[in-house]
Amino acid sequence: MQAKINIDIIRVTHLRGPNIWTYRPVIEAWVDIGELENHPSNTIPGFYDRLTAQLPGLIEHECSPGVRGGFLMRLQEGTWAAHILEHVCLELQNMAGMRTGFGKARSTSTKGIYKIAFRTRHEDVGRAALAAGRELLLAAIQDKPFDITKTVADLTDMVDDLCLGPSTAHIVDAATARRIPSIRLTDGNLVQLGYGIAQRRIWTAETDQTSAIAEEIASDKDLTKSLLQSCGVPVPEGELVRSADAAWEAAQDVGVPVVLKPYDGNHGRGVSLDLCTEAEVRAAYELAHRKGGGGPVIVEKYISGNEHRLLVVGKKVVAAAAGENLWVTGDGVHNIDELTDLQINIDPRRGTGEDFPLNALMPSKSGEIILELERAGLKPETVPAAGQKVLIQRNGNVQFDITDKVHPSVANAAALAARVVGLDIAGVDMVLEDAGKPLESQRGCVIEVNASPGLLAHIRPANGNGQPVGRAIIDHLFSEGKDGRIPIVGITGTRNTGRIARLVAWLVHISGKHVGLACSEGLYLDGRRIDEANCATWEAGQRVLINRSVQAAVFENPGAVILGEGLAYDKCTVGVVTDVNWHESLAHYDIHDDEQTYKVARTQVDVVLPSGTAVLNAADHQAVEMAELCDGKVIFYGMHADNPAIAAHREAGERVVVLQGEAIVLAQGAQIAASLPLSSLTPAKASKPEMVMAAVAAAWALNIPVELIGAGLRTFESAPKKTPY
Structure with a gap:
């Protein structure tokens, strides 16, 4: 290949909502492949083998053939660098643990310049994948080395740092499966599910129903135990102590063996089990006291059995997992630290961070494990004899799914414990001999109730495919038939779209709803302008959707916003297209005529819900063509009753809004629903009947009574600050 071979990335845009490409956020990049325009993939010696050696997962890309290996077929037949770069970016993200496909x-x-778009779940990761993908592709073309291992590791670190954690993502995926929209509110795991007044919020396994008081109770283990005991939930006998002397005295009172743990600890930190001697109790007290930040320590009766975690959502147990003791077996060569790495940490489910359901262990750095080893006369640096079994950990290994085996009496006790504490989502820790037996037939008890419980042990257990706990949480937050949506109207075109948006918002407002409006004339709440800037933007739209008082929302969506940012919402109730006329602002996006503009404007119709309506200008033939793209109903509006589209629509029994004589007529089939005389409107509105009809049709699509529509037209203030109409 010639030395001047290069791929220049000219422009990169993150389209954060539905766009001209797809319904989901994408990275759009303009790339200049230069001389590579004359060198498709099948003309570059060795390229295919080098690329597939670096990215073997490309075989899963179906591409246009629609079959496994479809993209590889395209590579062998001959395709261009921009197309290849798109697939390389997708595969790099997949290898980094962020599954994408579009x-x-x-x-x-312009010859040699292409637009590529690829799905990403985080802008920074997508941009990094684009930059790395370019370098990888050039290396494969020019037969130069490329460190794929480091590249994927760097991208994986970005995914871990920037994307939603696996538990939160599991819940969001469950919401998406129920067609509930989501908005990430922070760089962390705080997520809004739904829009406006219909929204709910989650923070991993906490929800906006999770009581702060209940969380405080759960963190106070002594108080929790007292409340549970008073309500008949079996708990181990115990005392709260503040010194090692008191701990040993309490141990004698309740009877050894005992358990010691911090009164406000979590995740098993500072917990020591099956303690029998004074030395063990004193050492365990110091550990629990330190791990608990210097606070009190709980001494309680040790109950034999295995630890279990029951996940309670709402009023029922939705998942359960059982634990086991962890052992290593000596080989006469390696010490206990080394054996732990070789026999325990080798489990791919163990690691650091929330991606792993189980923690990696290092005996020499764990006070709990050191204490356990000392009881056996061992140290982390001890080399056990070949075949010698060494107990490493008694708790914190809850990893085996037993959801289908839990006895109703055990589940009832766990659910009651969560209700007593007041948590809507709780991890209830129980010690049980057998979770499948009645609670009264064994010495089972509740040892802890945890707020914000970890979900990974249930999502990724050691056995089976896991439980759909995300779906259970979504079903808890949204009752059957609820999808977290509010009525949304989106308007695109070049004819008075800002004023139409304001008029629609006013008509919705007088119907009794709190309305948010983002348009070129500002940001409005219930007719009150709170921002005078041009707010026909993605960001302003998000401001409306996160407002918990908003019951309906209206958005103006110029073509440049669809092309440069994407829509602020995923789906809408009503989509209005006033026209499909090219505007000079679109030239920046390489849109130069009405035919190309059609592909932009149709985005507004593509996102109409199946239960929604597209409002289309019957005088624009391209707008009329969009009717067949709509998943919902269609209302045509126009200045002439004999318009072919309007006439055919009425003949089919559908709704139209048309100018007849000196009145705006709302008709369904042959039946006239209402007639609004132009004389009842202000001269300014009467002079723009097409604009008024678009707003009337949108309001009618929202099932606003025609009497209120008429009243709204008469009372709408077009220029609240005396801005010229």
Whole structure:
């Protein structure tokens, strides 16, 4: 290949909502492949083998053939660098643990320059994948080395740092499966599910129903035990102590063996089990006291059995997992630290961070494990004899799914414990001989109730495929038939769209709803302008959707916003298209005529819900063509009753809004629902009947009574600050 071979990335845009490419956020990049325009993939010696050696997962990309290996077929037949770059970016993200699949590449009006788009779940990861993908592709073309291992490791670190944690992502995926929209509110795991007044919020396994008082109770283990005991939930006998002397005295009172743990600890930190001697109790007290930040320590009766974690959502147990003791077996060569790495930490489910359901262990750095080893006369540096079994950990290994085996009496006790504490989602820790037996037939008891419980042990257990706990949480937050949506109206075109948006918002407001409006004339709440800037933007739209008082929302969506940012919402109730006329602002996006503009404007119709309505201008033939793209109903509006689209629509029994004589008529089939005389409107509105009809049709699509529509037209203030109409 010639030395001047290069791929220049000219422009990169993160489209954060539905866009001209797809319904989901994508990275759009303009790339200049230069001389590579004359060198498709099948003309570059050795390229196919080098690329597939670096990215063997490309075999899973179906591409246009629609079959496994489809993209590889395209590579062998001959395709261009921009198209290849799109797939490389997708595969790098997949290898980094961020599953994506959508991608497209299209030529522009300039030879050698292409637009590519690929799905990403985080802008920074997508941009990094694009930069790395370019370097990888050039290396494969020019037969140069490329460190794929480091590249994937760097991207994986970004995914771990920047993307939703696996538990939160599991819940969000469950919401998506129920067609509930989501908005990430912070760089962390705080997520809004739904829009406006219908929204709910989660923070991993906490919800906006999780009581702060209940969380405080759960963190106070002594108080929790007292409340549970008073309500008939079996708990181990115990005392709260503040010194090692008191701990040993309490141990004698309740009877050894005993358990010691911090009164406000979590995740098993500072917990020591099956303690029998004074030395063991004193050492365990010091550990629990330190791990608990210097606070009191609980001494309680040790109950034989295995630890179990029951996940309670709402009023029922939705998942359960059982634990086991962890052992290593000596080989006469390695010490206990080394054996732990070789026999325990080798488990791929163990590691650091929330991606792993189980923690990696290092005996020499764990006070709990050191104490356990000392009881056996061992140390982390001890080399056990070949075949010698060494107990490493008694708790914290809850990893085996037993959801289908839990006896109803055990589940009832766990659910009651969560209700007593007041948590809507709780991890209830129980010690049981057998979770499948009646509670009264064994010495089972509740030892802890945890707020914000970990979910990974249930999502990724050691056995089986895990439990759908995300779905259970979503079903808890949203009752059957609820999808977290509010009525949303989106308006695109070039004809008075800002004023139409304001008029629609006013009509919705007088119907009794709190309305948010983002348009070129500002940001409005219930007709009150709170921002005078141009707010026909993605960011302003998000401000409306996160407002918990908003019951309905209206958005103006110019073509440049669809192309440069994406829509602020995923789906809408009503989508209005006033026209499909090219505007000079679209040239920046390589859109140069009405035919290309059609692909932009149709985005507004593509996102109409199946239960929604597209409002289309019957005088624009391209707008009329969009009717067949709509998943919901269609209302045509127009200045002439004899318009072919309007006439055919009425003949089919559908709704139209049309100017007849000196009145705006709302008709369904042959039946006239209402007639609004132009004389009842202000001269300014009466002079723009097409604009008024678009707003009337949108309001009618929202099932606002025609009497209120008429009243709204008469009372709408077009210029609250005396801005010229």
